[in-house]
Amino acid sequence: MLNPCFGDSTATMGVFPPTGQEYIAASLKGFVDKITLLDLRYDKQYQDPQALSRFIRAEIDLLCIGIQWDARFESICDFISQLPAEITTVVGGRKATEEVEYLFGRCPNIDMIVRGEGEEIIQQLVSGVPYPEIRGLSYRQDGSVVHNENHELPDLTHIAFPDRSLRGHDYYWSQYGVRLSRHTFDTVLTTRGCPFKCKFCTFSLNPLGQKREYTERPLESVIEELKTVTADIVLFSDDNLFTNPKRAEQLCDLILENGIKKSFVVQARIDIAKRRPLLDKLQKAGFKVFLLGVESPHDRILTNFQKGITQKEIRESLAILTQYDFYLHGYFIYGNIGETEEEMLYIPKFAQEIGLDSISFQKLRVEKFSPFKEIVESTPGYYYTRIGGHVYSDKYGPKELKRIRNRIRASFYTVRQLLRIAAKARRIGLVTGRDVAGSLVRLPLVLPLMIWSSLNKKNRKRKTHAVPPPSTGESSRVRQTVQNT
C-alpha cells in the first residue's frame, strides 16, 4: 500500500493518516500473506523513486496506490510512472476515480484502477475473480482500457476498522517538516453520505456521481474503534455528524461511559445550535473544534446554494455556539454568480461579527456532477476552464479573485485575530503552552522553508503552464481548510 503524496504543498496534510488505504489494507487481511504500508510523507527514504523501485522489486507482488486529492497530482503521476512496470499496479482513491482515463494514458505502468469505494473490489481482485466479473474495476486489455460497470455502494456496517497497526509512526501537525504540536491526530468515520442537497456540494455523492445514501455505523462499533485509537485529537470525518441528533447524543453518552478522553473535531451544519442539551453533552464528551458550513453572509447566495439557512439564522446560531468553549471555524465560498466585490469583502467582517475563530474561503467550483455546471454554462459572462476548476466571470477573472482573496485574508487574519486563535487553542487544550513557545522558537526554521516553498511553487506553475492543465476534481473541505489555513 503506497501513499505517494508528499512535498511542501501537503505540509499540513501530514496531520491525517492515510485512512483510506488502511481501510483497504484491513479488507485484504486473510487474503494476502503480508501487507506493507508506505506513507511517503514520513517514509522519506522512499521519496526517491529509484530507492522505492528497488524495495518494490525485492519485496512486493502487488502494488496498491491511493490517490485521494488534487494536491500535487501531476508530480504523483510523474512519480508513479517511474515505478517498476513489471509489478502489478492497482490505483484507487477519490482522485483516481475521477481521472481514470487520464491516469491510464499518463502512467503506462498502471494495470488497473479501482473506482469508487474499493474494499470489496480489491478482495475480489486478490481472490482471483476474473477481471470482467469485478464491478467497479477498469483494466487494460489488448491495448485498450475496459471499464466494468459500477460497483454498488458498500454497506458501512460491515466494513472492518482501518488497519492502524501498519503505521510506522504517529501523525502530528507539522509545517515544512517542523513539528508544531505534540498532539497526535487520527480520523474516525461514523456515517457516510448526507441527506441535504446543497447545490455546490458533491460530498454526498461518491466520485462516480452515485448518491451516497446516508448510512450509520452501529455506535458500539464506533466506540470499539475509538478504544483502539491512541491519538489525542480525533477528526470525525463524517460529512455532518449531527444528521441524526439523537444518535449524536448517544455517541456522547457512550464516550463518557467508556471513559474515552480525547479532543474531537467535527464537521457540522449551523442548525446544531438549536439543540442546547446536545451542545452541553458535546462539550462534556470532549468535542472541541466545529467546522461549520456557513458558505455566505448573503441570503440571495444562500438561497442559490439551497443551503436551507439565512443570515439571520447564522447569526442566531453563532450567538449560541459562542457561549461554549468550542473552537469555531467557518467555511465560505466567494466568487459566486452575481456576487459583487463589496459582497465578497463583507465575508471577513461578517465572520468577525458572528464570532468565528477562523475561516477558510474557497472559490466556487464546477464539479462533474454539480448542478452548478449547467447554471454557469447558461449564465452570460461566467465560465470555467475545466471540470473541477473554479468559476470566473468577465468581471472577476483569476487575477481579480486572487486580489479579493488576499484582501479577505488580510482583513480577517489580523495580528489580534491570530493571537486570539493561539490563546483559544491553548485554553481549550488543542495546543499546549510549550507548543506555542516551541513554535515561536521554531519560527526561524519554518520561515525560510516557507519562502523557499513559495518560490518553488511559482516556478512549478510557470513550468506547468507549458502543458495543458489536467482535469481535476474536488478535494475534501477538511483538506482544503488545512491547506488554506
Ligand code: SF4
Ligand atoms: S454542504 Fe454539508 S449539508 Fe450540504 S449537502 Fe454537503 S455535506 Fe450535506
